[in-house]
Amino acid sequence: MLVNDRRYRSLTFQVIVFILVMAAGWWLIDNTIRNLALMGKSFDFGFLWSRAGYDISQTPIPYTADDTHLRASVVGLLNTLIVAVLGCIAATVLGVIVGVSRLSKSWLFARLMTVFVEIFRNMPLLLWILIVYAIFTEIMPPPNAYRGDDPAASMIFFDHVALTNRYTSIPTLAMTNDPGSLDLGARITFNWATIAFVVALVGGWFIRRAILSHAQTMQDRTGDRPVTWWKNLAVMTVPSLVLIWVFGLHFEAPSLQGFNFTGGLNVSNSLVALWLALTLYTAAFIAEIVRAGILSVSRGQSEAAFALGLRPNRTMNLVILPQALRVIIPPLISQYLNLTKNSSLAIAVGYMDLRGTLGGTTLNQTGRELEAIVLMMLTYLVLSLIISSGMNVFNARVKLKER
Amino acid sequence: MSDTHAQTVPFVRDTMLPSAAPPIRESGAVRWMRENLFSGPVNTILTLLGLLIVWFLIATFWDWFAHSVWNASSLNECREIITATWGDTARGACFAVIRERWNQYLFGFYPRELYWRPTMTFGLLMVALAPVLFSASLTIRRVVLAITAVVTLWAMVVLGAPVVWLAFAVLVLAGGGYLSERNITWLLPFSALYPLLGVWLLWGGSLWGPIFVLVGPALGWVAWRLLSRVSGLLATVAAILVTLVFWMVLAGDATGDAERMLSLSIESVRSDRFGGFLLSLTIGVAGIALSLPLGIVLALARQSDMFLIKSLSVIFIEFIRGVPLITLLFVASLLLNYFLPPGTSFDIILRVIIMVTIFAAAYMAEVIRGGLAALPKGQYEAADALGLDYWKAQRLIVLPQALKISIPGIVSTFIGMFKDTTLVTFVGLYDPLKSMSDAVRANIEWKGIYWEPFIFVGGIFFLICFGMSRYSMYLERRLQRDHR
Amino acid sequence: MSEQTTRQIDRSQMTVSDEIAIDIRNMNKWFGSFHVLRDIDLTVHRGERIVIAGPSGSGKSTLIRCINRLEEHQAGHIVIDGVELTSDIKNIDKVRSEVGMVFQHFNLFPHLTVLENCTLAPIWVRKVPRKQAEATAMRFLEKVKIPEQADKYPGQLSGGQQQRVAIARSLCMQPKIMLFDEPTSALDPEMIKEVLDTMIALAEEGMTMICVTHEMGFAQAVANRVIFMDQGQIVEQNNPTDFFNNPKSERTKLFLSQILGH
């Protein structure tokens, strides 16, 4: 019999499974089609090009209520990315600090960090989002507390930053010699100054690399490594300083006008709260990853390095970190993935991310739940796949060679 | 040779030196402080920083906690009491809201007179889990079961459980304790039956329902026994078919008929009365229990060398892991009805459990895959060489070991899932954190209360999750030890 | 055991100078309140080869780890090549770059190739140009007989090969003194021989060596002096012939009967 032959057995089985999966898929699709017909709806993404009609509080690209649902969704996606990127950066920094501190010899500090980690890891993220948001709305003063001759609240950082229960008002960068903007179409513009800075920074980074590789060759040749830190610092900062001077870049402090602070950048509390909560929550996990990564490099490694006469900082750079990073980075990236997915909890604080626009107001106004949710899931999926393929590339590159 | 020995001074110790006391800075509190608090400039700074943080936390929150009010019927009353007792400017916590509404946070809208039912259900859950989670150490088992028994019975008495059910609980708990002393594996049948018992106790209704659910697989087994002489494959297919047909065609009517002949029902409670931690735990436990078998299948499929099976499972797992849980919950509440035949619509809790199960299964599959990968290849080869076929090898050799290795991962998955159950608030269910607090705050008396519910709910989450994570760490360490 | 150290080396060629390489006086060490090393007095001359033996937990490892300050001693003096080990970082650095150490578990850096393992310290500590460091490294790899493995990663080598790389790595710093902490005890029997041979070759070149080992064949073949430790103290020291054939202390006798018995 066919199923008794090893060569055909698995083939038979796969064919059966294939048929079953096809049947199930067909069943689902058929049901959906019939349901859509019954409700008099169609599967059609045309609604994306109709007028959205609602406003969004945070718009990284120009957007008004007259724009399409598609543009609203893109705004939402960008908002998702903003909070995800900010969160990943801050969570990494905090997580590394906490993780290293947990290994600190200071008993008290290490214990405090342990408490931090356990508290944040073992309570739902939603709780943290709500708490941080509540702290911001309940404890910070309203903008009009800054009003009057004897205001109840005062701005911090030399009258440049105002913490209110709506937003954190931070200074914007203003230019006296504005070079104008590059128009990319679709009302997306980049200021030439921004471009100049990006070029300066990227260029500086390349020069820095050149300096470092020159130092390396010098070291290889003579054994002495030239001092590089001040050159690097200069390369990275001087062009920017020159540009600041050329464009007349300065801070413009926000000031209270009418109901609100104007002139500065008002970062809404929903963003700040979401960002902080995501940061704290994810940092707790990252701290554990970092700690485990460092501990995974056995003590023998640092002892061997010491015995060879390497100083502690060199030991860290040349021996411990390269090994620990291999252990740290893969789970770190999956934390980035979690953070990105968790940012969809923005709904709890009314931050208009992808879920708030495409999966929220747009879905509601148009009643296209099937299309909207499918599109939203696919977008998240693509984000995840991009992140995790980055991880795979990394893993493949740093894998330790074993027998 | 002689020259090399020139330098050698033969030396023999005739009396052994006694051990001396260490220098003062090497012992006692001084050493501890020196080594643990002030062992260098950086650490000294860190210690001082730590002291600062502790001081700041105490200074900020101490009076708020110290001025707690536990007895009041509204927020305003709380405030009055605080002002009256500690003066005008005093701040204080109003934990009276917890005292007044704890039942809603724990049980949602479950009928008050039936609170003992969920309580008993979760008490018995510990017994059902004993052979799975606490199998290794008799001491842990004893402690867990003893605490469970005391707490459950006490709570049931306080909540006014009927004597019959008290007797039932005593029977099960004592039986569990007894079996756990003898041979823990004898409790496994109870663990297997527990899901049905739990569902019946929570939702109520006729006992015939669960009984007929059991009859299905029993008939399937009979069919398998009869046909397995003919062909293994045929028997398996027949067994599955018989079970499904029985469930879909006969079970419903049979339940009704049996109920008419002999009524075995307890008061039924509808899903919409579930809320608070009862809802979280129900979803969490059901999700894990259901996702485990699904996760095993997915993991085996992902390890399979059949291309199609492997890719299907990879696609499924990666898709589910690539989207946020919240979108899956939206699918449960908005889209599931599209995918089912027109006119079907079923309980939203059930739909949420399905999506949570699928979500957890994808994570579970990865955990179990880790367990499978940790098994040495020799185990598979030995099974092959003994003539065990694939399924027997999986069932008898591979899975028992792989699952045991995976238990810590499974517990972690559960912790994550349990925390995530708070997200059901976004599909209109009463989770303990947001919806329940909103409902409490919707009352004029408690409008404006934030921190106390957060602390209460957060505290419970912390206790459960922290306890479980410590336990899974302990398991992990023990596994590392005795796997050698 | 004796079959492993095939070569009986010619001791007459190995001279011991009068210069003092290591001078330990009245050294004490505690772990917490546990007194690990008690009143250790030990003088090692340049070119001497010392084997330390003793039951497990007797403080052998701790003693040699004190010598290059992987552990801190709390009382007494340790002077290496005229430099006293205090908490002065300068001194520690000087001592460490003159004392090589080989561990039981090799402790090679798994992320670097064998060659990079060997050149890392010369380049970053001694500031030797890379070319030159590599040439030196290759020389020592040849000496330990694995020049062909230079571009492999430690994970790709067998245990014996790894330990030889570890020895080469220490030698690349051109140390005046080598410390070995049970270099062969994590190895399979076939591999022990290759490592011991390498160490014998080193001894023949007149390297000052202190070696914690239970390979009594090795001790008989190359040591000038065998030191027996117990409970943190030096119980007996003597030349190998007398030590093995004519132990004085009861404890040494017991130990020797155990170790040579099976």
Added chain:
Amino acid sequence: MSEQTTRQIDRSQMTVSDEIAIDIRNMNKWFGSFHVLRDIDLTVHRGERIVIAGPSGSGKSTLIRCINRLEEHQAGHIVIDGVELTSDIKNIDKVRSEVGMVFQHFNLFPHLTVLENCTLAPIWVRKVPRKQAEATAMRFLEKVKIPEQADKYPGQLSGGQQQRVAIARSLCMQPKIMLFDEPTSALDPEMIKEVLDTMIALAEEGMTMICVTHEMGFAQAVANRVIFMDQGQIVEQNNPTDFFNNPKSERTKLFLSQILGH
């Protein structure tokens, strides 16, 4: 080595019948493009005890793993007890239940007791009632001299004991042929003897055995035939006396000099 196989067995008692147990003809196997086994021809009669030797990587393990289809061969025929190994599962099952295999690393099931390890396959594959399976298992555990360990878990036994359990486990399926893949090479010297004694006892009872081993003492004591493999080919086969005293091929000579040399 010779001290380990204490007993010189009485070969005259061990008869070799004319029946053919294993018949391998023109068998070839590739791993990817690497040709591991080339034109293997081998006929084993019932009751024969064959030892396979050869340098590492020569394909010894692969050859015996082909015999019970842990590896698939790509060309040629393997007929076990009249059943040809093809991709037909029925045949594979039949062959596997008649061929027992003992691995280098025992591969006992750590989650089952010794007794359960031994009864598992009889109960689930042969469908023997549990009682009876346990009785059989105890008989074989007695034969390998560890009946008192029946209720322990493999992790609680020493390596030698574990390997004897592995042999008992195979025997419980009452195989007609036993394959051993370096059964003693993961064991400490003291334990090797106990396992070899068990295997000799088995040989004395007339079991058909194929054994990959480097224990030349064992080969000389019990083998009817020693097969020398190199680079996937059978280079030489002969009775042990001639094989050891009078090897024909250069390669065999080299190999023997290495293996007996140290």
Added chain:
Amino acid sequence: QEGGATLAQVMERDELNCGVNTGLVGFAAPDANGNWTGFDVAYCRALAAAVLGDPDKVSFVPTTGQTRFTALSSGEVDVLARNSTWTYSRDTDLALDFVGVNYYDGQGFMVSRELGVTSAKELDGATICIQTGTTTELNLADYFRANQMDYTPVNIDSNAEGEQQYMAGACDAYTTDASGLAATRAAFADPESHIILPEIISKEPLGPAVRHGDNNWGDIARWTLNALIAAEEYGVTSRNIEELVRSSTNPEVQRLLGTTDELGAMMGLDAEWARRAILANGNYGEIFAANIGEQTPIGLARGLNAQWTQGGLLYAQPFR
């Protein structure tokens, strides 16, 4: 569902699935024991009483702004009584059938008195709290555009959160339906320090909705609502209804109460359906007074929701 199916389903299930708000005081909210009360809830109970004879045979399905219409179109609920605005696109594109208006509402603004604002026109540059996924969001955008003003929306998820934000001063103004504003304001500790601005920027007719396609079920839902409204017009209350059944001479009342002309049969119900509906929670006026009227903490005046005879917009179609 094809004609008549919903009624049959409800009858067979012996329970009405009614979609309501997850918690809006006065309109629909569960109390500490999970019992639902409120203006919308009362309509559900009346409908259940009319169809099934028992006002308690209702299963309340809490729906969020997101899930409400899907719940209806997928058949999860039989009727949606969740303060939803009757708009063109919802009636057509979303394939709903609004069966009438049970509350005439309009979107307004609430601000703190100390802000010194007296008109919505002065809100240029203000921060405004608004619930996402509602028509109010669109109205707000339209209104500010029409008046060439600027604003910053603060999107919130639920009414409870909106209150919290507004109270904390996170927004200058809170906008939602005037009824909701009133309910919210009523619940404040010091209602006097907040004012509801005079401008009503939109029409918000709120009403129960059913699925497109099952006209009979739509009729039942519509005429149950009409029965409640008509009852008030004719002075039929839950207290005097038994009396009127026996003694009323008004033919319209007789038809309504099923003492003459079997009107119920035309919809597949019995003669006494409307009687039961009214008995369940009283007529429209009684329901209004009990849940959101001036005697309740919510304290809404009848306003537009008075009978046409009182100068309001309530105008039940004749029972004939």
